[in-house]
Amino acid sequence: MLKKIFLNHFLLILLPVIIIYYLIFSIYTHDKKTETLRFIKQVNIQSMENIDNYVKDMKVLTMHPLYDNDILELLYEKNFGDSALTTGSKGFDFNDRALLSVTLNEILAFNKNIYSVFIFNLNGTNEYRMVDSKLDPAYNPSQEDWFKEANELKGSAVVGNSFRFSNWNAPRGKDFYMFSVTRAIKEIKSGGSMGLISIDSDIDIxxxxxxxxxxxxxxxxxxxxxxxxxxxxxxxxxxxxxxxxxxxxxxxxxxxxxxxxxxxxxxxxxxxxxxxxxxxxxxxxxxxxxxxxxxxSKIKAIQTRLLTLIIIFVLLSLLLSIVTSYNITKPLKRLIKTMRVVENGDLTIRFTVMHKDEIGRLGHGFNNMINKIDQLVSIVYSTELRKKEAEMNALQSQINPHFMYNTLESIRMTAELNDDTVTAKMTLILGKLLRYSINPKDRLVTIGDEIEHLKNYIMLQNFRFKDKFELIIEMDQELIDIPIIKLIFQPIIENAIFHGLETMIGKGEIKITGYQAENKTIFLIEDNGIGMTAEQLEKLNDPDVTEIHSGDASRGIGLKNVNERIKLHYGEIYGIKITSEQGKGTTVSLELPDKFTMNIVQL
CATH class of the missing domain: 3.30.450.20 (PAS domain)
Structure with a gap:
């Protein structure tokens, strides 16, 4: 028996752990991979956008000379003026360089990553600004591919690839890479190129x-x-x-x-x-x-740690299983030995109860059985049966509400331990409903307590009817803390569900509206159920009808009982009134004293 218990414990512990480990880690690995790839892709997209934004800014800067008429006139004169037509395109003199330097300095100061700015004449003559360096020897790129390409595009920006620039003197003291954005400066009338502007950016960006x-x-x-x-x-x-x-x-x-x-x-x-x-x-x-x-790599590290913890858990569980199995089988063996003695006719022997556990209760019951065997021989079966029934009824009548609460809490905790969250939640709500309904000490509660009780009641019904009902509360905040006699609303809501909403097709809505009007506190309980006939409505509102029920006894306190409790506690002028139309729902109007009167009324 010990081996069977140990084997069962081993299988019950190890197999679920292996299955859960495999499923959880497989799901985790897949989700982690998907999440990481999504993150990397988003980062890459953002990085490409950042690079594009920087290039776009450089393209905008290359358009700066296009809006400077002085620069445009200067380049036109150098390339297409009278002297240029006879002697060819000329370089820049001192005044020309002074004019160009303003724009060059502005562009260079725009961004710390811009290393140099050039404005070229068509023959390659240039004026430039460069950080911590100068050209040596004179730099003329007119025969280079990028220079020709930019001229041919006649105004579109050309983004060059990275390069090492070797035509400078006194560089930064280290090798570094740059890339350039170049644009042709067009002559407005002909659209032809008059020169180029080229901006070189440090690859450091x-x-x-x-x-x-x-x-x-x-x-x-x-x-x-x-x-x-x-x-x-x-x-x-x-x-x-x-x-x-x-x-x-x-x-x-x-x-x-x-x-x-x-x-x-x-x-x-x-x-x-x-x-x-x-x-x-x-x-x-x-x-x-x-x-x-x-x-x-990180996932594997987590996997290793998790596997180590699982192995430790399984080993500890197996050790605990061995100890538990031994503690279970040892007293059972003693009990079996005692039973064999009794089988041989010795009714004087008794089982020694050492613990108040299941085995102890079993042994105690075995001892009681032996004590009553002689009595059962002489007692008529029917008499003994009635006696047992009477004892059972007596025990049931002595059940304390606290025992019921504790039992429900035990059921709820067991359900949670078994991951049965629905059962646990239903048991918790049922416990709250019973505690609220049965507790005799709190006969006077607040309207807020009543509303909370209703929410629990609707939540429990929605477990049964799969979220069929919706409770809508529209109430003045000042009414929440007003004292009121217990269980005023629930019978009305219960009646609405079982007679108006349960059999209807679609979502059932119950709306409670509370407000102060003409020295009274009014509560309207409305539903969108099937309503009732005029004959049924007349019977419910007839004060001579002695028994108005919301259903059988298991469904709650009758509407008549609620009406009479209100009149008894607050006076004959208060109570409930019902209006309904078949197919259009039912409205129950509940009239109570104003909030000031209700605050001073005592039970």
Whole structure:
């Protein structure tokens, strides 16, 4: 028997734990992965938007000279004036540079990440402003691809890829990367280009945005253009390379479909999740590569700790099971031994009760049985049966309400321990209803207490009828604390449910409205039920009818009883009145004294 109990305990403990562990961890892992991927994608989208916003600001800055007539006239004269037509486009003299320097300084001061600003003539002659540096030797990019491309676009901004600028003297003291936004300055009449404005930004702005977006240390983030040029890489040795270069350390990305939003691939022999976000302002795309091992590292740590706790729990449970099984079987074996002695005819032996548990009660009952065997032989069965029934009735009549409350609370706690939340909640509500109804000490309560009791009652009915009923309270706040005799509203609500709302199709509504009017306190209880016939209504309102019931005795106090209690306690001029129309619901009007009178009326 000991082995059976131990085996049952073992299976009851271990199997549910394994199943629950598997289900919970599977769900947790899936939800955590989904949540993390959603977070990473949202961060990537936001980071791409931040980069786009910065590029957009640079594009706006390149339009600054287009609204300066002095600069436009200067560039026109240098490219299309009389002297330019005979001798060609000329460079800028001292006065020209003074004029251009105002705009250049304004743009340079706009953002700390702007490193240099250039305004070029068509022949490449330029005026510029640069942070902590100057050009050496003279810089003329008129034959470079980006210069030609910007001229050909005639006014559209060109966003260049990252580069190292080598044509300066006295740099910052370290290598750093830049990217530029260039725009052609158009001649208004012909639409032709008169020169260029180019703004160079330190790549540090992109570095900071990407640094903030990294959610994992192992995450690799690249900013690529549509030709595979690496604008930025968290491994900064790859900046300005192409993903097709042999020296690039992520050759697998070259074959990846970078048009897809999210995908999975092997990167450096690690299964990784790849997210791609596209720029709206440039040809760039932001590529995030996260090894799945990094994603699940924290989850695995939690899994290990949880598994350790489960093993400890199972071992402790098994130890407790062994001790419990032994404590159960030992007194049972003693009881069986005693029974065998009795079977042999020895009625003098008794079982020694050591504990007041189930085995103890069983042993005590066994002893009582032996004591009564001789009596049962001489007592007529029917007489003994009546005696037992009388004893049972006597015991039932002595049941204390507190015993009932405690029993309901025990049932509720057992239901909660078994995760039966519905039963636990129903038992809790039933206990509140019984405590409120049975307690003889609180015959005078507040209207707020009555309303709370009604809410519990409706909640319990909704468990039975699947949320069929809705209780609506519209009451002056000043009425909440007014004292009133107990159980005035519930019989009316009970009558509305069982005779008006239970059989109707659709949602049943009960509305209680309370207010002060003409030295009275009025409560209207309205329902949208099936109503009643004129004959039924006349019978309910007839004072000569001696028995007006809301149903059988189990359904509550009769309406007649409520009416008589009101008249007895507050006076004959108060009570209830009922109005109804078949198919349109019923209204019960409850008239009581004004709040001042009710505050001084005592039981």
């Amino acid at each position: 992109i570095r900071n945005i990407i640094k903030k977006m990294k959610s994992f240390d192992e995450e690799r983030i690249l900013l690529l253009d549509d030709n595979g040029f690496i604008v930025y890489d968290t491994n900064e040795t790859n900046i300005t390379k192409s993903i097709g270069d042999k020296s690039f350390d992520l050759n697998e990305i070259h074959n990846l479909n970078l048009q897809a939003s999210q995908s999975s691939m092997q990167v450096l022999n690690k299964k990784s999740l790849v997210d791609v976000e596209f720029s709206k302002e440039t040809t760039w795309k932001l590529v995030s590569i996260l090894p799945e091992a990094a994603l699940f």
